[in-house]
Amino acid sequence: xxxxxxxxxxxxxxxxxxxxxxxxxxxxxxxxxxxxxxxxxxxxxxxxxxxxxxxxxxxxxxxxxxxxxxxxxxxxxxxxxxxxxxxxxxxxxxxxxxxxxxxxxxxxxxxxxxxxxxxxxxxxxxxxxxxxxxxxxxxxxxxxxxxxxxxxxxxxxxxxxxxxxxxxxxxxxxxxxxxxxxxxxxxxxxxxxxxxxxxxxxxxxxxxxxxxxxxxxxxxxxxxxxxxxxxxxxxxxxxxxxxxxxxxxxxxxxx
Amino acid sequence: xxxxxxxxxxxxxxxxxxxxxxxxxxxxxxxxxxxxxxxxxxxxxxxxxxxxxxxxxxxxxxxxxxxxxxxxxxxxxxxxxxxxxxx
Numbered sequence: 359x360x361x362x363x364x365x366x367x368x369x370x371x372x373x374x375x376x377x378x379x380x381x382x383x384x385x386x387x388x389x390x391x392x393x394x395x396x397x398x399x400x401x402x403x404x405x406x407x408x409x410x411x412x413x414x415x416x417x418x419x420x421x422x423x424x425x426x427x428x429x430x431x432x433x434x435x436x437x438x439x440x441x442x443x444x445x446x447x448x449x450x451x452x453x454x455x456x457x458x459x460x461x462x463x464x465x466x467x468x469x470x471x472x473x474x475x476x477x478x479x480x481x482x483x484x485x486x487x488x489x490x491x492x493x494x495x496x497x498x499x500x501x502x503x504x505x506x507x508x509x510x511x512x513x514x515x516x517x518x519x520x521x522x523x524x525x526x527x528x529x530x531x532x533x534x535x536x537x538x539x540x541x542x543x544x545x546x547x548x549x550x551x552x553x554x555x556x557x558x559x560x561x562x563x564x565x566x567x568x569x570x571x572x573x574x575x576x577x578x579x580x581x582x583x584x585x586x587x588x589x590x591x592x593x594x595x596x597x598x599x600x601x602x603x604x605x606x607x608x609x610x611x612x613x
Numbered sequence: 614x615x616x617x618x619x620x621x622x623x624x625x626x627x628x629x630x631x632x633x634x635x636x637x638x639x640x641x642x643x644x645x646x647x648x649x650x651x652x653x654x655x656x657x658x659x660x661x662x663x664x665x666x667x668x669x670x671x672x673x674x675x676x677x678x679x680x681x682x683x684x685x686x687x688x689x690x691x692x693x694x695x696x697x698x699x700x
Contacts, residue, residue: 552691557661560633561633563658565628565659
């Protein structure tokens with residue numbers, strides 16, 4: 359008798375998305391230069407578990423990419439490589455890429471192979487560098503790390519409403535931006551702008567993929583924990599919106 | 614170009630088809646969003662894409678109506694400046 363593994367796909371996807379949330383939360387707590395064994399182990403376990411599941415279900419692109427990510431995480435876990443801002447950034451983008459790959463696989467759509475290959479090359483480039491022992495990062499490096507993570511995450515949260523696309527940008531001929539200071543809580547310290555440069559012509563636009571981008575620039579010292587809290591609140595609000603959508607859609611569907 | 618009462622991700626395919634059909638007609642266009650009662654980023658994004666298409670082709674358009682809901686969404690997403698055809 360052959361076991362039909364497809365019946366477990368949805369559970370795998372659901373658990374993987376939850377695990378990626380944990381991984382992201384752990385990555386946001388990582389500090390440059392520090393080796394927090396518990397955090398890195400959490401991140402490693404997520405990657406390891408998704409790799410194993412993906413291989414079991416023959417989601418080979420997911421498994422292959424996650425294997426490379428796992429190797430880098432193993433180096434960080436073993437203290438062979440120092441946690442740096444650029445590494446945290448690549449890890450965060452790797453989490454986004456895994457989510458996008460899993461979403462595409464779940465919807466039986468094509469994976470953005472070019473984007474994945476580019477990210478994989480970045481991971482491999484980092485691993486090809488000479489190993490460095492873990493140590494203390496300079497203060498400005500730590501601050502830069504927090505800033506990079508904060509801007510990145512806020513930008514992602516701002517793209518809420520539907521799927522956040524992280525693929526390549528469209529041609530610059532369509533790049534438009536509009537300053538939008540009204541959205542900033544304090545115009546002296548923050549300003550947001552929308553970037554429509556990634557929106558293709560209507561004819562080429564997948565209407566379910568968000569191509570709009572928002573840039574939020576916040577000037578000044580920002581506490582990492584406060585930034586992470588803001589991101590969590592934003593994410594919760596986003597999920598509440600999605601739940602409300604689903605409820606509304608199901609009501610409309612049953613009418 | 615008439616936007617219906619619902620302009621969300623659920624109607625996005627239909628809205629896109631409508632915009633493409635209208636874009637096949639010679640401009641200038643009039644965009645009527647006065648009836649919009651439900652809208653999300655997907656709906657606004659389509660209108661922005663249409664506006665950018667018009668801008669690139671040099672085909673003018675003007676708004677003949679925008680519901681408070683649509684205006685609120687445009688303001689929330691900060692795309693107001695993208696939706697005005699330059700004078």
